[in-house]
Amino acid sequence: QVQLVESGGGLVQAGGSVRLSCAASGRTSISYAMGWFRQAPGKEREFAAAISRNGGNTYYSESVEGRFTISKDNAENTVYLQMNSLRPEDTAVYYCAAKRATNSRVLFTRSYDYDYWGQGTQVTVSS
Secondary structure, eight states: OEEEEEOOOOEEEEOEEEEEEEEEEETTTTEEEEEEEEEEETSOEEEEEOOOOOOEEEEEEEETTTTEEEEEEETEEEEEEEOOOGGGOOEEOOOOOEEEOOTTOOOOOOOGOSSSSSEEEEEEEEE
């Protein structure tokens, strides 16, 4: 079992930046591919960013590419999401997710691929 705890959310003005963190605890001796998803009020949860187990491969949704950066610190069992040039439409609860991965270079973009989820952290972008 792996427990994921997100932090770093809050209220930010449009054009501002926020960095989310997701700390993993539990059976972290097994490495995981990680992802960030988000869910806005009244909408389905959607993919935002993903990173491979070794941190060498990343992928972003079209809506965040060029503004968000996902990174992974395996020594600290933490994954980050640096969010720049924020827009009001980025307002959502952000969730990190972990997928046990035998292949160190594969990443995952579908929510049902993931094994573990954090509780989410709210990001609100004011106009």
